[in-house]
Amino acid sequence: xxxxxxxxxxxxxxxxxxxxxxxxxxxxxxxxxxxxxxxxxxxxxxxxxxxxxxxxxxxxxxxxxxxxxxxxxxxxxxxxxxxxxxxxxxxxxxxxxxxxxxxxxxxxxxxx
Amino acid sequence: xxxxxxxxxxxxxxxxxxxxxxxxxxxxxxxxxxxxxxxxxxxxxxxxxxxxxxxxxxxxxxxxxxxxxxxxxxxxxxxxxxxxxxxxxxxxxxxxxxxxxxxxxxxxxxx
Numbered sequence: 001x002x003x004x005x006x007x008x009x010x011x012x013x014x015x016x017x018x019x020x021x022x023x024x025x026x027x028x029x030x031x032x033x034x035x036x037x038x039x040x041x042x043x044x045x046x047x048x049x050x051x052x053x054x055x056x057x058x059x060x061x062x063x064x065x066x067x068x069x070x071x072x073x074x075x076x077x078x079x080x081x082x083x084x085x086x087x088x089x090x091x092x093x094x095x096x097x098x099x100x101x102x103x104x105x106x107x108x109x110x111x112x
Numbered sequence: 113x114x115x116x117x118x119x120x121x122x123x124x125x126x127x128x129x130x131x132x133x134x135x136x137x138x139x140x141x142x143x144x145x146x147x148x149x150x151x152x153x154x155x156x157x158x159x160x161x162x163x164x165x166x167x168x169x170x171x172x173x174x175x176x177x178x179x180x181x182x183x184x185x186x187x188x189x190x191x192x193x194x195x196x197x198x199x200x201x202x203x204x205x206x207x208x209x210x211x212x213x214x215x216x217x218x219x220x221x222x223x
Contacts, residue, residue, distance in 0.1 A: 032210055034211065034212075036214070041219075042216055042217070043116075043118075043203055043214035043215050043216045043217045044155065044203070044214045045214070046211055046212075046213060046214075049210070049211060089154050089155075091154075093210065098160050098167065098168050099145065099157035099160060099168065099170075100145075100147075100155070100157065100212060101157070102154025102155050102156070103154055104152070104153060104154055105152070105153070105154055
């Protein structure tokens with residue numbers, strides 16, 4: 001079936017560097033995408049979202065890029081901090097607002 | 113705290129027992145979702161309510177699982193005759209629009 005997936009299961013970066021987490025999706029009908037951050041023992045925390053009519057959206061230290069041609073989504077974190085260490089999930093709305101389809105997650109490890 | 117809350121945070125039970133979890137959504141959010149998450153995986157959709165109506169159920173929701181949202185506010189998820197394979201984190205989310213906001217989850221361990 002159609003699903004959302006991630007290229008890299010673990011990403012290790014130096015504190016202060018920029019991080020890029022990638023995600024591929026297969027449902028061309030999806031029109032809404034969300035990035036969540038999940039720390040150990042906690043629920044997913046909303047980071048940023050983007051609609052399919054946009055290519056880029058910026059938040060505080062985070063940017064999401066959407067390439068509909070190749071069905072690719074990325075999350076960029078600027079000046080990565082130790083507090084950014086977590087598992088990051090991209091999620092895809094099924095175009096009916098009823099449920100999210102999540103990928104397997106990327107673990108971000110920030111080295112001091 | 114005005115976020116999504118879940119109770120209990122942890123539940124340990126013996127195989128064959130029934131368990132019930134509660135979710136209190138963000139006030140005035142009309143949509144409420146239940147997901148299940150196993151270690152190292154992303155959350156998987158279980159079911160969805162709009163107000164008190166249960167509008168969608170995943171095939172993951174076997175007949176041992178039942179969810180209710182009787183007054184369109186809090187919701188309960190019951191698992192009957194628990195099995196070891198039910199061990200997981202059960203997450204609740206709510207939304208008033210497109211974005212779903214998640215609670216802290218209930219960690220279920222079935223011995």
